[in-house]
Amino acid sequence: MWWKILLIIFALIFLFFWQSVHIIIAYDGEFKLIAGLGLIRLNILKLLDKLKNKPKKEKTPEEEKSQEEAQEQEEEKEEKPKQAKPNVFKEVLELRGFDGAVDLLSEFSSLLARFGGGLIKHFIIRKLVVHYGVTGKDAADTAIKFGAISAAIFPSIGVISKAAQVKKHDVVIIPDYTGSEDKQEVYIHMSYRLLALIAVALGALKDFLQIMKREKKINARIKARSKMRREKAAAANNSQQTGDITA
Numbered sequence: 001m002w003w004k005i006l007l008i009i010f011a012l013i014f015l016f017f018w019q020s021v022h023i024i025i026a027y028d029g030e031f032k033l034i035a036g037l038g039l040i041r042l043n044i045l046k047l048l049d050k051l052k053n054k055p056k057k058e059k060t061p062e063e064e065k066s067q068e069e070a071q072e073q074e075e076e077k078e079e080k081p082k083q084a085k086p087n088v089f090k091e092v093l094e095l096r097g098f099d100g101a102v103d104l105l106s107e108f109s110s111l112l113a114r115f116g117g118g119l120i121k122h123f124i125i126r127k128l129v130v131h132y133g134v135t136g137k138d139a140a141d142t143a144i145k146f147g148a149i150s151a152a153i154f155p156s157i158g159v160i161s162k163a164a165q166v167k168k169h170d171v172v173i174i175p176d177y178t179g180s181e182d183k184q185e186v187y188i189h190m191s192y193r194l195l196a197l198i199a200v201a202l203g204a205l206k207d208f209l210q211i212m213k214r215e216k217k218i219n220a221r222i223k224a225r226s227k228m229r230r231e232k233a234a235a236a237n238n239s240q241q242t243g244d245i246t247a
Helices: 002-018 044-054 059-081 088-121 140-163 194-246
Strands: 022-026 033-037 040-043 124-134 170-177 183-193
Touching: 022 194, 033 044, 040 044, 040 140, 088 194, 124 140, 140 170
Parallel strands: 124 170
Antiparallel strands: 022 033, 022 183, 033 040, 124 183
């Protein structure tokens, strides 16, 4: 019986992570940003506005006293000298010179590129709508603006379509010779599976930790060899000085 319960728990966890994170960006005179997971949807901008305008509670004397004590403790910690954490890049630069640091930086750049490529591979744009009515001061100005905006938007849409999976897109740019101002309507619905995001992030983290572990081992070996050379040199110097005194 217990294994059935365990199986149900694992199935529920898998179904949760199999869901997609949804992000909707829309503009039709008012900017909207909506994020969601599964059937849950949150208007991020309205939520932030509510949190910003939330009335502050008056603090009791006990809360004020505890806050002052916490602040004093933080000030005491700041006064104490902090121990500098070991920096792998600095060690590589000191031990292996500029070329070694460049090689390490190149490895991390490749890792970042692989991570970005992995993210984009599973990124889905479910709907991409751009409607733009271009209006200028006169017919000639409208035509010039229409050409400039078209030259900026269409290549960008092409790059996005090649990089990510675009299920549906509707891009319309028209010159409006009778209008008084530009009109824009943008709607972008993006989604990403939690499971894919976690898998890509864990893969990148694993590669990062392997690089760090390898670099620390190499640096430790170089330091050990340098220490041995210094000890041998010191021993040889001491024996030479002893021989000179005996002579």
